[in-house]
Amino acid sequence: MPQAKFVVVAGFVSRQEWPLPEDRDMTIGRDRRRSIPIMSRRVSRDHAKVATRKGITTIEDLGSKTGTLVNNKKIKQTVLRHGDRVKIGDVVFRFSSEEAQPPKEEAPAASRPLVISPKPASEPEEPGSEILQAGGDLAAPTFSERELALVGRTVADIRVIAPIAKGRRTVVYKGTHSARNRVVALKVLNREAARDAAVIRWFVNGVKRAAELKHEDMLVPMSGGRAGKLMYVFSAFMEKGNALNVFGARSGQDMAAIKRALEALVHVARALEYAQTQNVLHGGIRPEKILFDEKSRPKLLGLGFNNTCAAPGAVKTQEIVAYLSPEQVSGATEPTPATDVFSLGATFYYMLTGKKPRRDHRQRIASPKPINPAIPDSICRILEKMLMTDPAKRYPSYGQFIHDVRWALRGEAWPHA
Numbered sequence: 001m002p003q004a005k006f007v008v009v010a011g012f013v014s015r016q017e018w019p020l021p022e023d024r025d026m027t028i029g030r031d032r033r034r035s036i037p038i039m040s041r042r043v044s045r046d047h048a049k050v051a052t053r054k055g056i057t058t059i060e061d062l063g064s065k066t067g068t069l070v071n072n073k074k075i076k077q078t079v080l081r082h083g084d085r086v087k088i089g090d091v092v093f094r095f096s097s098e099e100a101q102p103p104k105e106e107a108p109a110a111s112r113p114l115v116i117s118p119k120p121a122s123e124p125e126e127p128g129s130e131i132l133q134a135g136g137d138l139a140a141p142t143f144s145e146r147e148l149a150l151v152g153r154t155v156a157d158i159r160v161i162a163p164i165a166k167g168r169r170t171v172v173y174k175g176t177h178s179a180r181n182r183v184v185a186l187k188v189l190n191r192e193a194a195r196d197a198a199v200i201r202w203f204v205n206g207v208k209r210a211a212e213l214k215h216e217d218m219l220v221p222m223s224g225g226r227a228g229k230l231m232y233v234f235s236a237f238m239e240k241g242n243a244l245n246v247f248g249a250r251s252g253q254d255m256a257a258i259k260r261a262l263e264a265l266v267h268v269a270r271a272l273e274y275a276q277t278q279n280v281l282h283g284g285i286r287p288e289k290i291l292f293d294e295k296s297r298p299k300l301l302g303l304g305f306n307n308t309c310a311a312p313g314a315v316k317t318q319e320i321v322a323y324l325s326p327e328q329v330s331g332a333t334e335p336t337p338a339t340d341v342f343s344l345g346a347t348f349y350y351m352l353t354g355k356k357p358r359r360d361h362r363q364r365i366a367s368p369k370p371i372n373p374a375i376p377d378s379i380c381r382i383l384e385k386m387l388m389t390d391p392a393k394r395y396p397s398y399g400q401f402i403h404d405v406r407w408a409l410r411g412e413a414w415p416h417a
Contacts, residue, residue, distance in 0.1 A: 160186065
């Protein structure tokens with residue numbers, strides 16, 4: 001009789017195949033005592049049960065919070081057929097009722113530490129409470145076969161689950177760190193960048209500098225190094241993606257959404273204010289650089305790296321130019337704190353409207369009011385000051401900017417929820 005089994009298609013569990021015996025039920029949940037443990041916050045402790053009797057396999061949801069999906073449909077209980085796909089949390093299984101094949105063993109890649117940074121002071125202690133760094137559904141990248149080949153491999157104790165974002169120089173993967181028992185975001189230099197000595201120096205120096213910065217509102221690297229031919233760094237995994245996800249896919253432009261944007265802006269400004277005391281500028285603030293944890297708290301990504309268009313391997317794409325200050329676009333002057341203020345304002349514009357800011361021939365960005373009439377005039381005045389074409393007319397300090405935002409938060413009729 002063919003042996004029923006689950007084969008892992010996506011996500012991470014400790015094995016790639018799980019036989020489903022007839023002599024006992026198989027339980028699935030966020031508990032190591034379960035038959036198939038999945039250590040993820042999206043999985044309930046007692047999530048589902050699988051039973052096989054006389055060659056027929058059924059799956060039953062045990063009242064889980066996120067549900068059990070069979071072929072992308074939520075079920076309470078159903079019979080599984082060969083080829084069905086079962087999604088539980090981040091993990092997708094394919095149900096097979098054919099003869100089982102022995103799983104292939106894969107040797108972990110040898111690694112050599114290059115940079116080790118101290119743990120963040122506010123590091124979550126419970127597995128699964130970590131946060132995701134992702135490019136977002138709005139601009140899903142296409143990954144090459146070489147980039148996909150890393151999935152399933154182990155890099156420096158990190159089991160690679162899936163690619164989630166990519167840039168011109170790097171690819172970001174979701175993975176699980178076995179020693180730390182947590183989900184992480186693994187960033188590696190792509191093949192072309194790893195051949196460029198200048199890009200390698202940019203990467204190593206950025207990791208080292210970022211490791212020296214410690215602030216609760218910035219995403220700090222946990223460690224980095226070299227594993228074989230791969231240059232890597234990893235940080236906590238941001239569950240809710242970036243500002244493109246959180247604000248671009250908003251349903252409606254109400255006061256509650258505006259308040260969330262303002263609150264996020266305060267956190268990012270605090271990180272930039274701290275970085276300024278360390279003589280560090282960002283140089284490339286845009287929605288992709290603001291990430292959100294499972295509690296929707298924002299963290300700024302990229303501090304410590306040279307994010308300007310003058311960095312090795314950098315290119316001025318239209319998406320990037322939309323958030324650059326006029327002096328950055330023209331290349332007239334070196335970046336200053338006022339440069340970051342403008343880019344933060346352009347990012348704020350996106351968070352308020354869900355649209356990329358557009359400029360006229362004089363590099364001016366129009367008011368967001370026509371796009372989102374719900375924006376109070378006090379917020380428009382703050383945004384106008386951030387987006388002045390003359391750097392000297394922008395906010396002279398983040399302290400004054402945060403003061404104005406907090407007064408706006410107190411002065412408007414914001415929702416209580």
